[in-house]
Amino acid sequence: xxxxxxxxxxxxxxxxxxxxxxxxxxxxxxxxxxxxxxxxxxxxxxxxxxxxxxxxxxxxxxxxxxxxxxxxxxxxxxxxxxxxxxxxxxxxxxxxxxxxxxxxxxxxxxxxxxxxxxxxxxxxxxxxxxxxxxxxxxxxxxxxxxxxxxxxxxxxxxxxxxxxxxxxxxxxxxxxxxxxxxxx
Numbered sequence: 102x103x104x105x106x107x108x109x110x111x112x113x114x115x116x117x118x119x120x121x122x123x124x125x126x127x128x129x130x131x132x133x134x135x136x137x138x139x140x141x142x143x144x145x146x147x148x149x150x151x152x153x154x155x156x157x158x159x160x161x162x163x164x165x166x167x168x169x170x171x172x173x174x175x176x177x178x179x180x181x182x183x184x185x186x187x188x189x190x191x192x193x194x195x196x197x198x199x200x201x202x203x204x205x206x207x208x209x210x211x212x213x214x215x216x217x218x219x220x221x222x223x224x225x226x227x228x229x230x231x232x233x234x235x236x237x238x239x240x241x242x243x244x245x246x247x248x249x250x251x252x253x254x255x256x257x258x259x260x261x262x263x264x265x266x267x268x269x270x271x272x273x274x275x276x277x278x279x280x281x282x283x284x285x
Contacts, residue, residue: 142167144181151188154178154195161186161203170207172242173197180205180222189226191238210238 142148144162151169152159154176161167161184170188171178177196180186180203189207190197195214199205199222208226209216212235216228 142184163200189238191235191242193235210234 139157140152140154140159142159142161142165145164146162147166147168149168152167152171154171154173156175158177158179159171160179161181163181164183165181166185166187168187171186171190173190173192173195175194177198178190180197180199182200183202183204184200185203186205186207190205190209192209192211192214194212196217197209197211197214198217199219201219201221203219203222205224205226208229209224210229212230212232218224
C-alpha cells in the first residue's frame with residue numbers, strides 16, 4: 102500500500118511541476134510583428150496582451166481592440182477607425198497612423214518618428230517625446246520583465262524545493278514509524 106501512495110504522489114508532483122513550467126512559459130507570451138510577418142488584427146476582433154513591432158508593420162482594423170500596449174522599435178502601426186489600444190504606445194522610431202475614432206487609452210511615448218493623427222482620433226493619456234521619457238518607460242518595463250521572468254520563477258522553484266524537502270521528511274518519518282521486519 103505504501104508503494105502505491107508514493108507512486109501516486111510522485112505522479113502528482115511531476116504533473117504539478119510540468120503544468121507549472123507550461124504556465125510560466127505562457128505568462129510572458131506576447132504578439133510580435135516583424136518585417137517578414139506583418140500583423141493584422143481583423144475588424145471587430147479583440148486581442149489580449151501586448152503587441153511588439155520590431156522593424157515591421159501592424160494594423161488594427163476598424164473596431165478592433167488590443168487590451169495591452171504597443172511597443173515599437175522601428176516600423177509602422179495603423180489604427181483603423183474606432184480601433185482601441187488599451188494601454189500605452191511606446192515608439193523608438195517609426196510611424197503611428199490613427200484614423201478617425203481610433204483611441205489610445207494610455208500615453209503615446211515617442212523617441213523619434215511620425216504621428217499622423219486624424220481630427221477625431223484620441224490619445225487619452227499624454228503625448229510625450231524625448232529621450233528621458235522613453236528611457237524612463239524602458240527602464241520601468243525592464244524592471245517588470247525582471248520581476249516576471251526572474252523573481253517569480255525563482256519563488257516557484259523555491260516553493261517546489263520546499264515542497265519536495267517537506268515530502269522527503271514526511272516519507273522518512275513514515276519509514277521510521279514502520280517496524281523494520283515483521284516475522285511470522
